[in-house]
Amino acid sequence: MSFWKGRVFRVRQARNLVPTLLGRAIFIGFSVQIILGILWAFFAMPGFRSFQDSFFYLEVSDTLVWDEYTGILYPLLLRFLRGGCSFLPFSYTLVLYLLQLGAGFLAAAFLMESMWGAKGFWKIWGALVVLTVPVALLCHLSVLPLSPAGSCLMVQLSCLCRIARRNP
16 A cells, blocks of 8 residues: 555656646746847847838838828838938838837737736736747838737737626
8 A cells, every 4th residue: 555655646746746847848938939039139120121011111101102901100100210210320120120119018018917917027028928929020120010010909909808807
């Protein structure tokens, strides 16, 4: 009987140990993603990713001729930044990328707080995890309206989570 008693105790220890190890592995993996994402963003910040739609939005910001699919807010933002940054020693894309990253970070932090009630370190860490997903980071560092649209989507999801919490 004592043989099985020791084995059962070890199984219970292992059952408690597995979620702990899995949580630590996930934390380390996402932390590595954050570090690599920040490094990539730092070195990719001065560049211009030449997507076909980027050139289209730059053209629309010059002419201000748009259709029902293009919209006017993003081309107006581009026009404002291009005019305002023409007197500054850095490119308008740097300011645009910083604006898009800031909006994405704030929206992701709001989402972390709304979904899980994250505060402090976990709110910032979760927002950085969402922000440094490679495809999202590429959208934030491009001249495309996908970044503001994604940020608006995260704010809408956050509001939906808050409404769902209040009304069970």
